[in-house]
Amino acid sequence: MPEFTLDTLANGLRLLTVEMPHLHSVELSCSLGVGSRHEEPQLAGISHFLEHMLFRGSQDYPSSQDLESRFEAIGGNINAATDAETTYYHSRLHPDHVGDGLQLLASMLQRPLLSDIDTERKIILEEAQEDLNQEGQVISPDLLMNSLLWPGSPLSQPTIGTLESINVIDATALRTYYQRYYTPPNTVIALAGRIDRNAALAAATEAFGAWSGPAVEHTSPPNIGPTAGPASIWVADTDSQLNLQLAFRIPGRHHSDTPALRMLRRVLSGGGTTRLMQRLREGLGLTYNAEAHLSLFDECGSFAVDLSVTPENLLPAIEELLRIFEELTQEQVGDGELARVLTNYLFELEFSRDHADLLSARYGWGLTTGFLRSLEDERQESSSLRPEQLLRAAKTHFTAANLHLVVVGPYNKEDRKQVEQRLTAYCS
Template identity: 55%
Template sequence: MNEYFKDNLDNGLRVVSIEMPHLHSAEMACFVNVGGRNEPADLAGISHFLEHIVFRGTREYPSSFQLERAFEAIGGSVNASTDAENTCFHSRLHPGHLGEGAQLFASMLMRPLFSNVDLERKIILEEALEDFNERGEEISPDNLTARLLWPEHPLSQPTIGTRETIARIGSEQLRAHQQRYYTPGNTVIAVAGRIHREAVLQAVQNAFDSWQGGAPPAPRLVSEQPPATPAISWVKDSDSQVNLQLAFRVPGRGDRRCVPLRVLRWVLSWGGTSRLMLRLRENLGLTYNVEANLSLFADCGCFTVDMAVAPENLVRAVEETLVVLEELRQDPVGAEDLAGVIKAYLYDLDFSRDHTDAMTTRYGWGEMAGYLRTIEQDRREVLAVTPQLLLETARELFVPQALKAAIVGPWNTRQRQAVEKALQGFGQ
């Protein structure tokens, strides 16, 4: 049985169908290949702003209330997200209403009214305030490390933009951005659930067949590595905890080490017995939760470790995290430990078959990003991972010159000096 089906419309729109007959619902997702890295510095956040403004009304549904009510009438709950490379509009819907769902998304992507821009700007500015403290200082570790990882590149800009750029964006800029990037050749529509390929294709053809548009400009590629020294962004904040992120710059999703990196992430933080959780939480009580995360873009990526700790635990938490990372660079993961991680990873792959959003992301986003991987392909490659491969990957990528950090909270000078010393000593 095919894991998915792909069809191309004459206008270049790609349609991905994932038949899941054991379910009783469907998910429709529209992936548009535009995000923060496509934006000039003076219009940072425009992709996210456009995602918001589409919900403010379309030619057929002039208000957000009418649009939302139309989705609810077919079992829907429409939402959207924007990241560095992608904007996604998605909704659950009843399998019997694929045609109506496709027409609704076509109205949003092709015929937005660009109304209530100033009102939506106020909402976005409220959302952006979450990343700033009372003194107007950036406190998002993700944004702070991005500036260190990709200096002077669009990837260093916050996806939501800044207060200055959000204030600068108007309906004229939004229309131009929509016309440039919201085109059929730049979009993938994926539908998963109790559906049939033929019905999906017919619904999408009926709704999107008239859509036209050229190829958008390619995003700017990331240049060579930033300065080959550890770098830290320190921000004082009046919180009860210190938020900490360690970030390694790694290659993009086409690199041969992507699968080993995903397994290393699981080795570090897939559950309570993973290395970071076991050492920092269970054995030392330094944090409530610690996570390793992996973000892979077309030409670069980052591997991060995130946690929040009491100020008195900051130095020890950094030191112990570096010890765990150094162990991965020096000693192969034990065969028994690796077998347990791979088993959990394979279970997770199986569990994903029950979730329509996981399937539309795997095959729809994967098609859009040029990184479409079947579950069977993932299974084969994960089973081929060895302790030696993990050791080589850790040694090649968890290196001092690729390490950056962001520390936000009530730290003091003594702690800053101790943390900087620990980071300078990593890998020596």
């Protein structure tokens, strides 16, 4: 049985079906090719605002309670998320009610009321406050790092928008944005679980076949200028710990080094035997947890490490973290370590076959972003990696020019001076 099947309706909407007959549920997801990087600066956050508004009701279900209670009645709990490049809606359903779930989703997408904007605005403003301290300063390491990595780009703006932009988004702007991006050719529906492909196609055609709209003309993103690292941002804030994010700017997901960078992330993070946990936690006791992340966009990305430390552990933690990256640029990952990490990853890929939500998200997001990767693609690509490829990728991308640091919390000036000196000396 293939991992998935792909059908395209006459109106351009794409349907992915993952047949998992042993399950007792179906995961329904919808990915649209629109996110914060498609926004004008004065309307930053409108993708996320619009996502919220679709839960406010449709012509068929005129309130959020009407809509959500109908999903609950068929085993569902509709939710959504917005990122830089996509907007994603999803719900688990009972297999006997997949057609009902598709009809509900179709009502949300095709016939939203976009009413009660001011109430939703209050909710979003409350959400935005979570990234600010009492003085109105941004204290989210992710947002601060984005401003370092992508200066002048929409990627540097919060996905949720700013307090100023959220306050100026109105009904006209929402309706215009909706009409531009919420079209069938810009939409991917994925169904994973106890579902038959033919039944899924018939139900999707009934729910979405009459929907019409043009293909979205995405303009090429503006070139993001180079950054002159090492660079850092420091925000003083009252807390018992410092929140740190150290990141290297890297190429986008289509770059030939992406597989090696993915594996390097797993060398650093993902289990108790990985380097970050062994060195920073088990060996030195500097932090409770350290996690590496890979964020990959179409043409750019970042390789980041997040951790929290007490003020007295700031200097030794930064020193050890930089030493770990320097070692990756100077020494090959051993065959035994790479084999252990690879085996764990291959098991993880195999385990994902038991999770309809993971498969629905993987294939739906991949098709929406033009980076559709099957589990078998990942298995073969990862299994072919060699230590010299990881070393070459580390040498190329873990450079001082690509190095950035964010520190939020109760730091002192002397520690900041010493950390900045160590950043300057990185890989020298």
